Amino acid sequence: MTEFNDKQTDILQTAEKLFAEEGFDGTSIRSIAKEAGVNIAMISYYFGSKEKLLEALIMYRTSGMKMQLETIFKEDLSPLEKVNRLVDLYISRINKNKCMYQIMHFELSTKKRIMNMESFMEVKKQNSEIFKKIIEEGQEQGIFTKNVNIALIPTTILGTLVHFRSNRLYYEKTMQLDTEETFESYVTNELTQHIKQTIKALLLHEN
Structure with a gap:
């Protein structure tokens, strides 16, 4: 780090x-x-x-996540509880570092300038490996299906949250989230719960 x-x-x-x-x-x-x-x-x-x-x-904003992921992996929790903790971790980091994600999204998507992203990519790769181990643990116990694209799970979590935040004006009007407090409360509660339910549905075996 x-x-x-x-x-x-x-x-x-x-x-x-x-x-x-x-x-x-x-x-x-x-x-x-x-x-x-x-x-x-x-x-x-x-x-x-x-x-x-x-x-x-x-x-500075991304290198601290590895330690938090390792802590979740080592905790005495069920695979599903660990996944819920993962969702909480990803969402809390985006909420805490909104400015950073806004900058990163713009710079990495426009490719206007050449940046040396090797260190960042290495950290991201290490984080992804720990994330993968947490999901594989649930698969080995027969709790999670093996028919899931693990690499796309963080994308599903982050993509949902980033989309919601980037379309804030629309959701403020359609859901009456017209104050900072009501908007952030919705993200912390309803949106987070929706994401957890989505990831759970992806991971668990179909009945």
């Missing part, structure tokens, strides 16, 4: 906020330095360039 000192963390969090508000192209190193209360030279020293700063930000 990549370790960052307090000053680097301040810079990363400031960059995240500005990238989400102004976009990557609309944010300058100068504005990040001013907002973070540091000089430009310090950002250059720690990160090199704005692209490298973005790469570091992605690592």
Whole structure:
């Protein structure tokens, strides 16, 4: 896991906020330095360039998940309870890091700039392996069906949540989720429960 000192963390969090508000192209190193209360030279020293700063930000927000996944895997829980914990973990991380996922989605989908994503991809691969082991444990016990695409389960979890958040205006109007509190409460309760039911239906044997 990549370790960052307090000053680097301040810079990363400031960059995240500005990238989400102004976009990557609309944010300058100068504005990040001013907002973070540091000089430009310090950002250059720690990160090199704005692209490298973005790469570091992605690592900062994603590298901590491996430890949490391993904890779930080792816990004395049933396979289904572990899967529910997995859903909670994925949703809580997206809710906590909304800005980061917004930036990542845009940058990785547009491919406007060449970024070195090897470290990120390696972390993602390691996380996927632990996720896979949790599902395979349930398959070996005969609880989960083997006829399921494990690689697409995180996609189903994240895709549902990201779609709901990116279409917030529509759901606010059609479901009367017109305050921050009611919207977030719906995500935490009803939407999370819907995702758990969906994943459960994918994993359990058909009657």
